[in-house]
Amino acid sequence: MSTSKITxxxxxxxxxxxxxxxxxxRADLSALTKAVxxxxxxxxxxxxxxxxxxxxxAPSDMKVTGxxxxxxAGMSCTDLHxxxxxxxxxxxxxxxxxxxxxxxxxxxxxxxxxxxxxxxRDILIKIQELRDEAIQxxxxxxASLAEYNRAFQTKExxxxxxxxxxxxxxxxxxxxxxxxNTASSEAERNxxxxxxxxxxxxxxxxxxxxxxxxxxxNRVFSEAVGKWAFVRDQLVYLEDLExxxxxxxxxxxxxxxxxxxxxxxxxxxxxxxxxxRASVGYSLATNEKVAILAGRIKDAGLAYDVRxxxxxxxxxxxxxxxxxxxxxxxxxxxxxxxxxxxDPKTQITLGTQKRRLKHDAQIVEEGQPSQPLExxxxxxxxxxxxxxxxxxxxxxxxxxxxPTLKTTxxxxxxxxxxxxxxxxxxxxxxENPGRVIYSQNVPLTYSFYQKAEDIExxxxxxxxxxxxxxxxxxxxxxxxxxxxxxxxxxxxxxxxKKDMGLACDMVKRPGGANPEESALMNEAxxxxxYQDMFHMFIMSYAKEYKITEVPHTELGEDSRxxxxxxxxxxxxCGQNKYCEFGSVILKxxxxxxxxxxxxxxxxxxxxxxxxxxxxxxxxxxVNHGSAIVEMTVCLDRQSCK
Amino acid sequence: xxxxxAIIAFIAVTGGLWWSWSPQSQEAAVAQARAGVNSPAPxxxxxxxxxxxxxxxxxxxxxSVEAAKTQLKEAQKDFKAATEEYNQKALVKNVTSEDxxxxxxxxxxxxxxxxxxxxxxFNQLKLTKEI
Numbered sequence: 001m002s003t004s005k006i007t008x009x010x011x012x013x014x015x016x017x018x019x020x021x022x023x024x025x026r027a028d029l030s031a032l033t034k035a036v037x038x039x040x041x042x043x044x045x046x047x048x049x050x051x052x053x054x055x056x057x058a059p060s061d062m063k064v065t066g067x068x069x070x071x072x073a074g075m076s077c078t079d080l081h082x083x084x085x086x087x088x089x090x091x092x093x094x095x096x097x098x099x100x101x102x103x104x105x106x107x108x109x110x111x112x113x114x115x116x117x118x119x120x121r122d123i124l125i126k127i128q129e130l131r132d133e134a135i136q137x138x139x140x141x142x143a144s145l146a147e148y149n150r151a152f153q154t155k156e157x158x159x160x161x162x163x164x165x166x167x168x169x170x171x172x173x174x175x176x177x178x179x180x181n182t183a184s185s186e187a188e189r190n191x192x193x194x195x196x197x198x199x200x201x202x203x204x205x206x207x208x209x210x211x212x213x214x215x216x217x218n219r220v221f222s223e224a225v226g227k228w229a230f231v232r233d234q235l236v237y238l239e240d241l242e243x244x245x246x247x248x249x250x251x252x253x254x255x256x257x258x259x260x261x262x263x264x265x266x267x268x269x270x271x272x273x274x275x276x277r278a279s280v281g282y283s284l285a286t287n288e289k290v291a292i293l294a295g296r297i298k299d300a301g302l303a304y305d306v307r308x309x310x311x312x313x314x315x316x317x318x319x320x321x322x323x324x325x326x327x328x329x330x331x332x333x334x335x336x337x338x339x340x341x342x343d344p345k346t347q348i349t350l351g352t353q354k355r356r357l358k359h360d361a362q363i364v365e366e367g368q369p370s371q372p373l374e375x376x377x378x379x380x381x382x383x384x385x386x387x388x389x390x391x392x393x394x395x396x397x398x399x400x401x402x403p404t405l406k407t408t409x410x411x412x413x414x415x416x417x418x419x420x421x422x423x424x425x426x427x428x429x430x431e432n433p434g435r436v437i438y439s440q441n442v443p444l445t446y447s448f449y450q451k452a453e454d455i456e457x458x459x460x461x462x463x464x465x466x467x468x469x470x471x472x473x474x475x476x477x478x479x480x481x482x483x484x485x486x487x488x489x490x491x492x493x494x495x496x497k498k499d500m501g502l503a504c505d506m507v508k509r510p511g512g513a514n515p516e517e518s519a520l521m522n523e524a525x526x527x528x529x530y531q532d533m534f535h536m537f538i539m540s541y542a543k544e545y546k547i548t549e550v551p552h553t554e555l556g557e558d559s560r561x562x563x564x565x566x567x568x569x570x571x572x573c574g575q576n577k578y579c580e581f582g583s584v585i586l587k588x589x590x591x592x593x594x595x596x597x598x599x600x601x602x603x604x605x606x607x608x609x610x611x612x613x614x615x616x617x618x619x620x621x622v623n624h625g626s627a628i629v630e631m632t633v634c635l636d637r638q639s640c641k
Numbered sequence: 642x643x644x645x646x647a648i649i650a651f652i653a654v655t656g657g658l659w660w661s662w663s664p665q666s667q668e669a670a671v672a673q674a675r676a677g678v679n680s681p682a683p684x685x686x687x688x689x690x691x692x693x694x695x696x697x698x699x700x701x702x703x704x705s706v707e708a709a710k711t712q713l714k715e716a717q718k719d720f721k722a723a724t725e726e727y728n729q730k731a732l733v734k735n736v737t738s739e740d741x742x743x744x745x746x747x748x749x750x751x752x753x754x755x756x757x758x759x760x761x762x763f764n765q766l767k768l769t770k771e772i
Contacts, residue, residue, distance in 0.1 A: 259762045
């Protein structure tokens, strides 16, 4: 038994605790099950009162079929079938050779997903021929190319030599100019000129020689260019032709894809025409099963009172919704609207209502009569999800049949005599008059009361201490109260007593199946009691409080239990969500007087009071059940059965 | 004044030979080498390949394709709007024969626009008549 389940139980017990005979899954029903068949009945359980001989029938999985209603004068699938063929027609195997040889058009699907390969084959071959031709041209003119490359390299080297000499000269020039500019007399400047004269002479000689070499290299290069120019121009022609073929390949692919996209858009519009509605519903009521089981029990000569299990908080559990009938084929868009998707993160609450909850705790103030504590809560409408009707629009695509995949093997003999065999998977649309047009699984969870251990004890919370503590905590911490992740429960409990005067004493504790389970149950019980007291305080004395949904993993242990359980706050946060109290603003004395003591002026009494709760309860816990309703609608209702 | 004197002195020393030439760029050298010479015509073999390439050439688009595309887009837009209008009525069980006829008109117009576009496009792709 999990801690969370027990804490939930205790809270419910503390809020609503009464002494009832309740369903108890632990009850022994062997005498009944040995004598009576449970086929088709589903889940049953016994009663906490062993003498009562009551058996409860719980809701279980079921299948329901619905009805299709046509909208308008009548739907013809001819247009849709025709366009589906236009989009995705494939040739017969005996036609493929002619399609290949004569470049015959078949369909956008065929062009994009199959023919692209052999249509581009001729272009690819041509590209290879152009490359081969270029290679041959280079080989045939190898000598000219080598000569051109040599002359080219010689000129490159001379350019490098020129640049090196120029850099040297620039450096020399700068040095000389600097020295001349800083010289103090003409005699000194003449000396500098004399010093540089040999270097300048050396440069002059090198430059002169370099120029002679360069003139010769330029002549050789010009001759080489003349010989190579013809070949080079032919290679440029070939490169241009190859570029043309490459562009043609891209143009073919882009154009055929664009045509396919336009056809798809056309089909999608045609597919989305609403032609009718699928209507289907269910009820979790077990009346029929109760009657059947009662009859069998009577026939077996036994005496059991058969009842349906009272359930509440019936909610959809979208986490396990299965999406049925999704029909995406290859790269075609989905052809149906049979199912709708629910975001797995979505928690669907079928209905909530606000009501005033009178708590059985008392406000105890000196000199004043004690009075019951009360506050507003939001809670689920009971059994809202136990019976639901669904009506979904049915589109032409769904009405006119879903595609199936077909595999075809095409064999083509190419112009070179090569045999090419290709496996192609493509959609085929077949009419099926009895086909499913709507399918939806509705997984439901529900709650029911179940007998648990008795408990007895007393809790007390000091209003003045708690007010001070909350105000101070609110200023000090922005992350909310009780957001401590490291303290043990014993330390936490000690702090609550010190800070808020909050303490609970247990007289009669629940027992578990073993010491470990007992310890878990008792800690969970204590936490739920402490939380219950704190929630009562907050909901009565806080003017505003912000409740924020936070991921479970971000909460400290204390925050988790404060968030998990609570008659009022839990419902405010929603089931299975974790909340964090933050930014609590306590009511001023005026607010308190106005809301709690109309006509009174007892200011000081409010700040010295206590919330006291004594409990002696025949407790129960809230257990959970589930049922999956499989709803199906066929064009021909008989074919769904 | 000192600088002018210095420069004159420098020119006197160097004789100005350094600036008498500089290397050509390779492009300029090639251009010079080919000056006055016309580009040769493609060889017969390349001419033959060019004809084959021309036969396989697929253009990026054409005015007729673009015109058909524009017409199709417009027709599909109208058809989509007509379908949405029809569905609104179908969802509240209020479809009349006039609604059906109106839908059919847009559907057929869009359908015809697609077929015309398809014909032009696959001609451009050098595909022959349908099987």
